[in-house]
Amino acid sequence: MLHKYFLLWFPLVVIAIINGTIRVLFLKDYLGELPAHQVSVFTGIVLFGIYIMIVTRIWKIKSGVQALLIGFMWLCLTVAFEFVGGHYLFGNSWEKLFHDYNITQGRLWILVLVWVTFAPYLFFKWKSYAE
DSSP, X not given: OXXXXXXXXXXXXXXXXHHHXXXXXXXXXXXXXXXXXXXXXXXXXXXXXXHHHXXXXXXXXXXXXXXXXXXXXXHHHHHHIIIIIIIIITOOOHHHHHHTTOGGGTOOHHHHHHHHHHHHHHHHHHHHHHO
């Protein structure tokens, strides 16, 4: 049931890498590190939203429970990739990785995680109401 949505998570990684690359190469120099991070969070949410909307229209979600399972799976995969990949593949310190979770310092990454978790459900419900 969820295997195709497991595979459909991988393009989210590609979108995130492209979005992060744009942040580092272009936004950071013009806006500064924190504002570039904040803008990147919102552009990431929009890009993920477009992708998730397309995915949920092509590969229909059958129930609200399935939509929540998909979102939770994507959340787990995203956090695992961020910490395992971020630390062991990309060499980021644990401190740097946890820093993006500090909303009191303006770090908004948690909003992306909330969006990835609940977007499949929201698009499922939106589609249900539209029919």
